[in-house]
Every structure is written in structure tokens, then in C-alpha cells.
Amino acid sequence: MGETDYNALLYDKMKAEQDKYRDWLLSQLPEEILNHTYEYTMREDIVMCMEELELSPKQAKALLRSPCPLDDVYKEFKDREVEHMDTIRDSIETRANDVLKRDKNRESR
16 A cells, blocks of 8 residues: 555544544534534544645554544644644734734824
8 A cells, every 4th residue: 555545544534533523513412512612623624634644654554553543633732732822822912012003103193
């Protein structure tokens, strides 16, 4: 099997895992669905990334050995999510500073 074949197998396995998660989620009460909306969305993003990502055959095979590779990747992502919050904070501060600069320029005219 070539590189693309292992990547395709991994994508299919992750997509099937996400489909099963979605089916479970849709069987839950609305409150429970809301509790898992963020996780569902991030898992969707991971599956979308796998559509275009070309792992080495060795990497793809390593993930294929897991019964739930999508869940494993999501857990890894969740542990790194702190950096995402830093980016959001930086964006808020940058936007606020831009507005302050704009307001100051208007006042000085």
C-alpha cells in the first residue's frame, strides 16, 4: 500500500468515528447536545484536516493501530488548546488598541 492509501484509510476510519459520535449526539437531549457542541466542531475540523494532510505511511499506520484515532487526536488537541486562548486574547487586545488609536486620531483632528 502506498502513502495515499494509508492516509485514505485513516481518513475513512476517523470519519466513521465522527459519524458514530454525531449519531450518538443526535440521540441526546438538547442540553447534552449543547454540552458537546464545541467538541463536535473541533472533531469535524480534525476530520477535515485529514482530508488534505499527507502523513508518512509510518505515521498513518501508527494512528490506524488505535481503535479511536479521532478521539486520540482530539485529546491531544484539547491539551494544546491553551495556545488558542492566547491568540484570542491577543486579538482582543490588538483590536481594542486599534480602536483607541483610531479614536485618538479623530480627536486630534
